[in-house]
Amino acid sequence: MSQDNKKYGEEEGEEDKSLTMTGVDDDDDDDDDDDDLDTFTDGDLDSGCEDGVLGCRDPFSSEVKPRILLMGLRRSGKSSIQKVVFHKMSPNETLFLESTNKICREDVSNSSFVHFQIWDFPGQIDFFDPTFDYEMIFRGTGALIFVIDSQDDYVEALSRLHLTVTRAYKVNPDINFEVFIHKVDGLSDDHKIEKQRDIHKRANDDLVDAALERIHLSFYLTSIYDHSIFEAFSKVVQKLIPQLPTLENLLNIFISNSGIEKAFLFDVVSKIYIATDSSPVDMQTYELCCDMIDVVIDISCIYGVTGDEGGIPYDKESMAIIRLNSTTVMYLKEVTKFLALVCFLREESFERKGLIDYNFHCFRKAIQEVFEVRLKVLRSRKLLSQRRRSRQATPNGTPRVPS
Numbered sequence: 001m002s003q004d005n006k007k008y009g010e011e012e013g014e015e016d017k018s019l020t021m022t023g024v025d026d027d028d029d030d031d032d033d034d035d036d037l038d039t040f041t042d043g044d045l046d047s048g049c050e051d052g053v054l055g056c057r058d059p060f061s062s063e064v065k066p067r068i069l070l071m072g073l074r075r076s077g078k079s080s081i082q083k084v085v086f087h088k089m090s091p092n093e094t095l096f097l098e099s100t101n102k103i104c105r106e107d108v109s110n111s112s113f114v115h116f117q118i119w120d121f122p123g124q125i126d127f128f129d130p131t132f133d134y135e136m137i138f139r140g141t142g143a144l145i146f147v148i149d150s151q152d153d154y155v156e157a158l159s160r161l162h163l164t165v166t167r168a169y170k171v172n173p174d175i176n177f178e179v180f181i182h183k184v185d186g187l188s189d190d191h192k193i194e195k196q197r198d199i200h201k202r203a204n205d206d207l208v209d210a211a212l213e214r215i216h217l218s219f220y221l222t223s224i225y226d227h228s229i230f231e232a233f234s235k236v237v238q239k240l241i242p243q244l245p246t247l248e249n250l251l252n253i254f255i256s257n258s259g260i261e262k263a264f265l266f267d268v269v270s271k272i273y274i275a276t277d278s279s280p281v282d283m284q285t286y287e288l289c290c291d292m293i294d295v296v297i298d299i300s301c302i303y304g305v306t307g308d309e310g311g312i313p314y315d316k317e318s319m320a321i322i323r324l325n326s327t328t329v330m331y332l333k334e335v336t337k338f339l340a341l342v343c344f345l346r347e348e349s350f351e352r353k354g355l356i357d358y359n360f361h362c363f364r365k366a367i368q369e370v371f372e373v374r375l376k377v378l379r380s381r382k383l384l385s386q387r388r389r390s391r392q393a394t395p396n397g398t399p400r401v402p403s
């Protein structure tokens with residue numbers, strides 16, 4: 001199963017791009033990428049960061065890509081997290097990952113809503129290294145994930161966290177600070193809670209001592225050996241989706257009119273849920289959704305027909321119904337090329353499938369409208385940047401007269 005998934009994720013064309021500490025892209029075929037060395041060290045980039053929490057935008061690009069940084073001490077598990085969540089690497093394979101010695105950047109844009117860049121940093125970043133332009137990096141950042149190895153002594157990690165957070169906050173106070181208390185698979189439930197409480201207290205005490213209590217840190221218990229890492233990443237990504245309240249509202253309306261107990265909107269490739277209704281999420285429900293997506297994709301890989309472009313065995317016809325022992329039904333339906341709606345409902349509610357399907361039709365239409373607005377915004381941005389570009393291309397900066 002994991003092999004198929006791996007291919008599926010990789011075929012999406014997620015590129016691995018590496019940058020050294022100074023931002024030198026050593027990938028030859030990446031020359032025409034907007035974010036290569038020139039842009040990375042170019043002061044112009046600052047002017048592209050006008051979108052604050054949304055992340056950094058190249059001055060000439062139409063797309064805003066929130067930047068998510070993965071930081072933490074060596075061997076804390078940063079690269080493993082990235083590989084497991086976005087490359088479908090099986091957790092055991094991460095044992096053979098080599099230490100990262102340069103910044104690795106990856107674009108994640110396999111979903112209509114989920115577009116961001118992940119920057120995986122080497123364990124020990126020297127903020128005082130003059131070649132490391134941390135101001136420029138933090139200025140364009142939407143979320144900073146700091147990974148702490150919970151199986152190791154975390155005193156050093158906590159002082160590193162404090163240094164990183166305070167530096168980043170000074171540059172960009174809009175960054176979301178997310179702390180992953182990682183590798184909790186080796187801990188008992190009591191031990192997990194105890195660690196979380198201790199780390200939470202120490203990290204916040206350090207901030208209070210530095211008179212920076214206004215900095216908010218969010219904590220998550222994570223492991224690559226279960227779904228906790230996907231759930232934590234989902235929450236990090238959701239904070240970067242400006243349409244989130246609209247999506248949540250649509251889901252609330254949909255479930256309350258259809259007798260559905262819980263609904264998630266999933267990015268199928270990464271299994272990140274980009275929105276859910278307002279009732280609380282429990283881990284087991286989330287795990288069942290992930291398993292259902294795996295089943296649908298695996299069966300489609302074996303029996304489905306891939307389109308002309310090949311690769312994605314997921315289309316308009318994709319849907320699945322799974323009846324659980326507990327008289328609960330799981331219902332999955334395609335929403336867009338990349339998104340799936342996964343719902344939980346009682347068997348008796350599922351008898352009104354016609355009503356559910358009609359409501360789903362309305363829900364899908366509403367989602368498409370949200371997309372259209374997004375596309376319109378992107379188009380107008382593109383137009384604006386094209387104008388800006390042509391203005392800069394003229395020798396004295398005066399606008400060109402259209403022929």
Ligand SMILES: Nc1nc2c(ncn2[C@@H]2O[C@H](COP(=O)(O)OP(=O)(O)OP(=O)(O)O)[C@@H](O)[C@H]2O)c(=O)[nH]1
Nearest residue numbers: 075076077078079080094095099100123183223224
């Ligand atoms: N038990 C356990 N081990 C993990 C987990 N995540 C990562 N590891 C292991 O931790 C080790 C280090 O993982 P890496 O992903 O290379 O760590 P890193 O933070 O990227 O390390 P650098 O590149 O040196 O900064 C590997 O052997 C992983 O298998 C986890 O959730 N649980």
